[in-house]
Amino acid sequence: MSERLLQEFLGVSCSDLQVCMSKNLTCCTKKMEEKYQVAARRDAQNLVQTSSSGLKFLISRNVAAFHDAFEVLMRQAENHTNAVLQESYRVMADQAAGPVRELFTDISLFLLGSELNVDDLVQRFFDALFPLVYNHLIDPGLSDITPGYAECVRSSSRDVRPFGGGPSLLAEQISRSGVSGKLLLQALHLGIEVINTTDHLQLSRECRRALLKMHYCPHCQGLTQSQPCMGYCLNVMRGCLASMAEIDAHWREFVRSLEGLSARMHGPQDLEQVLLGVHTQLHDAVGQAQKNGPRLSAQVHKLCGPPSRRPAQSVSIQRSSSRASVPLKAFVRVSGDSLATMRRDFLSSLRLHRTFYGGLADQLCVSDLASGDGLSCWNGTNIVKSYTLRVVGNGIKAQSVNPEVKVKEADPVINQIIDKLKHVNQLLQGKSIPKLGSLDQIETGSGDTEGRYSGDCDDEDGCSASGGGENKRKVSRVSKLSPDATGDHKHHHHHHHYPPADESEVKGRSRSLGLAGAIWILMLPCVHMLLAL
Numbered sequence: 001m002s003e004r005l006l007q008e009f010l011g012v013s014c015s016d017l018q019v020c021m022s023k024n025l026t027c028c029t030k031k032m033e034e035k036y037q038v039a040a041r042r043d044a045q046n047l048v049q050t051s052s053s054g055l056k057f058l059i060s061r062n063v064a065a066f067h068d069a070f071e072v073l074m075r076q077a078e079n080h081t082n083a084v085l086q087e088s089y090r091v092m093a094d095q096a097a098g099p100v101r102e103l104f105t106d107i108s109l110f111l112l113g114s115e116l117n118v119d120d121l122v123q124r125f126f127d128a129l130f131p132l133v134y135n136h137l138i139d140p141g142l143s144d145i146t147p148g149y150a151e152c153v154r155s156s157s158r159d160v161r162p163f164g165g166g167p168s169l170l171a172e173q174i175s176r177s178g179v180s181g182k183l184l185l186q187a188l189h190l191g192i193e194v195i196n197t198t199d200h201l202q203l204s205r206e207c208r209r210a211l212l213k214m215h216y217c218p219h220c221q222g223l224t225q226s227q228p229c230m231g232y233c234l235n236v237m238r239g240c241l242a243s244m245a246e247i248d249a250h251w252r253e254f255v256r257s258l259e260g261l262s263a264r265m266h267g268p269q270d271l272e273q274v275l276l277g278v279h280t281q282l283h284d285a286v287g288q289a290q291k292n293g294p295r296l297s298a299q300v301h302k303l304c305g306p307p308s309r310r311p312a313q314s315v316s317i318q319r320s321s322s323r324a325s326v327p328l329k330a331f332v333r334v335s336g337d338s339l340a341t342m343r344r345d346f347l348s349s350l351r352l353h354r355t356f357y358g359g360l361a362d363q364l365c366v367s368d369l370a371s372g373d374g375l376s377c378w379n380g381t382n383i384v385k386s387y388t389l390r391v392v393g394n395g396i397k398a399q400s401v402n403p404e405v406k407v408k409e410a411d412p413v414i415n416q417i418i419d420k421l422k423h424v425n426q427l428l429q430g431k432s433i434p435k436l437g438s439l440d441q442i443e444t445g446s447g448d449t450e451g452r453y454s455g456d457c458d459d460e461d462g463c464s465a466s467g468g469g470e471n472k473r474k475v476s477r478v479s480k481l482s483p484d485a486t487g488d489h490k491h492h493h494h495h496h497h498y499p500p501a502d503e504s505e506v507k508g509r510s511r512s513l514g515l516a517g518a519i520w521i522l523m524l525p526c527v528h529m530l531l532a533l
Contacts, residue, residue: 018209019213019217020212027222028220032220036212036219037212040208040212047368048198048199048364051360052195052356055353059192062342070112073276077104081104082096088283089136095132098128102125102128103122103125103278107174111271119168119171119175122167122170122174123171126157126167130162131145133286135150137286137290137293138290138297139297143311145307156303160296160299160303162288163288163289164288166282170285174275177265177270177273180264180269180271181265183261184258184262187424193417193420194247194251197413198244198414201243201411204240210239213236214236217380226377227375227378230370231391233365233369235389235391235392236404237365240361241360241361242395242407242410243410243414245358245396246414246418248358248395250422251421253425254424254425255347256354257429258347258428262340262343265343266340271339272338
């Protein structure tokens with residue numbers, strides 16, 4: 001029976017196939033090829049997402065941990081400040097609790113992204129504090145000053161400057177250390193955005209066809225257990241992930257820049273030290289105002305007139321309900337782990353992922369896709385001893401001679417994310433001064449940029465029917481390699497020699513079975529695949 005008659009018997013023709021065309025007999029129909037096309041794309045995206053899941057979890061977990069640590073730090077700094085006020089200035093401590101709470105709430109909002117002016121929020125705190133200091137420490141009377149007079153005293157604070165340079169010094173320290181903490185958080189949010197972008201990046205048409213050819217075209221010849229040759233896999237994956245490889249240099253710099261920022265976050269830039277030292281500066285500022293009491297009293301009288309006070313009865317009720325003094329609480333570090341320790345542990349783990357984007361294609365081939373050394377493998381056309389074509393490097397430029405995937409240019413979405421990385425790296429390195437709103441420009445909040453990914457889409461990919469949900473499919477498979485294990489490989493797998501298959505032995509068995517047996521041997525894998533579909 002001729003090949004043509006055999007194809008008619010099987011009911012399959014190669015003429016309709018777009019990618020999996022072969023001189024050999026085929027089990028595939030056009031519909032099967034289309035399904036394989038979608039499966040190949042999903043497999044590749046799932047592998048990328050699985051490979052990045054550890055890195056994404058590391059950053060996300062630490063963003064949450066830093067948020068929690070900041071909140072705990074704020075509560076501890078506020079409680080410590082109130083305790084010191086109770087011990088040193090008990091007479092006004094209860095009334096000062098409100099302004100203290102507002103101060104630390106504003107600092108917390110600033111750290112978590114609000115574009116508040118630190119000078120303003122610190123000055124607002126000391127403005128609110130001055131009427132209390134005046135009423136209880138500078139010009140105390142039998143009763144409290146009236147709300148109207150208290151407002152005049154508050155308004156005079158900027159002219160009188162009762163606390164000297166204390167507010168400016170505190171604002172400078174909070175601003176310097178706070179910007180560093182804020183930048184750290186927002187840089188990590190950008191890190192998550194980078195991973196989300198590459199996780200859901202649309203693959204080009206050329207890439208999708210190459211993935212189909214590598215993964216599923218051998219199935220059409222009944223070769224369901226074959227794996228691609230290492231060199232072949234590297235060419236396909238380096239071509240498909242060429243745009244992602246362009247992130248490599250900027251991602252490495254991102255990790256180095258985070259390490260540099262963390263190294264600078266000590267002394268005046270140590271947020272923990274600054275916030276837990278607010279009580280000291282507050283104590284000194286109030287002490288200075290009390291020391292200069294006569295001068296301040298005269299200045300206030302000049303601006304607001306003599307004190308206007310409430311009836312004595314109202315104040316006696318107020319003072320009778322005043323809380324007793326609270327002893328100073330012992331100083332406690334944040335949950336036993338300082339922010340410096342948290343940063344050090346996080347960056348130590350992040351450093352293992354610094355070559356993630358440069359080695360991603362290699363990692364996928366070595367860990368999941370390619371045949372091992374010494375084994376026969378699929379080269380895109382047949383099962384061979386070894387892949388003999390040139391193996392290209394990583395990145396867009398190297399793909400100009402890629403024999404398997406044509407790559408025209410870097411993906412526009414990747415170019416956008418690289419621009420964001422460049423910007424945040426400048427900020428992290430202190431080469432660019434953050435301005436109002438500039439930090440928000442480097443993050444999207446959630447990091448979810450679905451719906452903005454580039455890449456062409458056609459019918460063979462099944463995009464029109466698949467929708468956007470398929471990219472969110474979860475996979476439980478974990479990569480077998482450590483993140484940094486395949487950072488800089490130089491492959492020359494086309495020089496490897498694999499043991500040849502004994503073709504005469506196979507042919508001898510086929511002849512002994514006869515033509516009918518040979519037909520059924522060819523049909524069995526096809527029947528299996530049709531049932532699976």
